[in-house]
Amino acid sequence: MGAGGGVTLVSDPTTEVVDLAATSLRELNSRLHALTGADGEPQRIVVANPRGRHNIAVGLDVPVEVVVDGHAGYYCAGMNKLADVRIVGNCGPGVAENMMSGSVVVEGNASQSAGATGRGGLLVIRSNAAGRCGISLKGTDVVVQGSIGPMGAFLAQTGRMVVCGDAGDGLGDSIYEARLYVRGSVAGLGADCVEKEMGEQHLAEVRELLERAGVSGVDAADFRRYGSARRLYNFDIDHAGEY
């Protein structure tokens, strides 16, 4: 992974390269915010030399493809709307935080709080994600090809999360209506999170998410489903000890 990994820079009029070694982050984001989707604008922006910089491609609001050609720091593609952002490297905490729509694909690993509070769109992490992946999820679909750390989907409200590897301890703690699917082992479930039956519609849901994420060779039948027992939805003195 890293500089140059997987991106071919051709002299293509629909592609524009912004080199963060020569351009400020402010200029990059301004440029991205100025896009309107009109004819003649580039359809693809390649961010060269990201070098772990924070806040790359945040607040996008237009259907454009952005390729971050290397590692990114905190909040890459934060609050994304409509754009398709691909990070050809690893990324720091809060990737695609509060995403509204569009997609964000991390080719490497993601640090903690990946997809935090996301309300729409698709987040794909090709390798592993650290702790608190999908925390306070509010509608985003998250597909992790590797494993996730502890406290995944903490307080997750709606949205779906598919983990092809293992999940760390405290999965789905205080979860609301989000649906979680894990193929590997789960180190432990958080408060009010329970395993639930895999019905036909759940298999179909996993298949659909894997397909949208471009994941092949994984059988939906290998996944187990987790969600809320809904015992903490309204205060009940006899469940107070479960927190």
Add this chain to the structure above:
Amino acid sequence: MSQLEEFLTAPPPRPSLRESATFDRRTIAEIQRAAREGIYDIRGGGTKRRIPHFDDLLFLGASVSRYPLEGYRERCATDIVLGTRFAKKPLHLDIPVTIAGMSFGALSAQAKEALGRGATAMGTSTTTGDGGMTPEERGHSKTLVYQVLPSRYGMNPDDLRRADAIEVVVGQGAKPGGGGMLLGQKISERVAGMRDLPQGIDQRSACRHPDWTGPDDLEIKIAELREITEWEKPIFVKVGATRTFFDVALAVKAGADVIVLDGMQGGTAATQDVFIEHVGIPILAAIPQAVASLQELGMHREVQLIVSGGIRNGADVAKALALGADAASIGTAALIALGDNSPELDEEYRALGSAAGYYDDWQDGRDPAGISTQDDELAARLDPELGGRRVANYLRSMVLETQTLARACGKSHVHNLEPEDMVALTVEAAAMARVPLAGTSWIPGAGGNL
């Protein structure tokens, strides 16, 4: 019966009914309630017991050594600017009093609209809350501050761009270290939809932000918000008053344009009584710490300071400004101006087991004044136009009071009030506010550590 026998057998006279200071009637009632219900008391409002407050300070009016300004003739300006440090578009407000963040959910849409109308009429700002921005309040608020809270309910980049300023909420004075709470009876269809929650659940939201944990990543978070909004909007950081000296320094380091400091007596829509009464420090004690912190960093007046928690009138505002704040903010008082605890509703309050002047069940959703409710019928009782008018009237009289005191101290701008204009009535207030005890030159603890 002889006189002596009569004396010895008569029932004891009333004075022998001695109430315990430790186990007073309220304490006894609370133990009995807990034994019955098995859960802590949750309520609205702020600290109810007496704690050192602005009432414990007095102004020294002008005399031979200082001369006053003429009450109705000489100008005493009240305008303020917030967000001069980094934002391209700082807020220009006509008065030094703003409306604090109160969520749609905690309050009805009508109440939010009324607050927006009142604030706008007086040239000041209002603030969203833990539940997102409603079109009603955006539409009726000329200047609207958008809160970014741990829950991030309703958070979206469009509203962020629609806002005039952004407030990152780290804590609230009523519950520093605690998260939001909204009980099921107030999670109506609309509230649930805005928060992406199931209807009717007891919502207990996070107390920590989901994607940053300390001052170093708060700095990156603030930078992200600035990048998304093209560095236009002032960014406030709101903290509950606890370790204020350090919190203010860290918020400044993280890049805040404005610090919002909420004292322990600050109101809430729903919090455990034990939290409201026992966590945090009074705003009186917190302001001097905040100002000292800003001064040490060379940032006083560069980073503006808004304070709240029990602000009731122009005297409170003037004293807060004299201690070094740039503006004061109100929650509870604005609700009272809207009609909360109105005597006309006494019978209805009594039907709920309360009374006018005591009502604090803002968590409960059955507010007869139509303010802290999501019940359509109750909410419809509040006319947003009339409510807005009352809020504006109240703000106007607060500002007149503030100017009256400032002129008496010879100030042509309310910001020219200073600690030297004040003395304290009690030793505690003198120590906390760092002004001398009245009639002495004694400031207890002066020269000591913070």
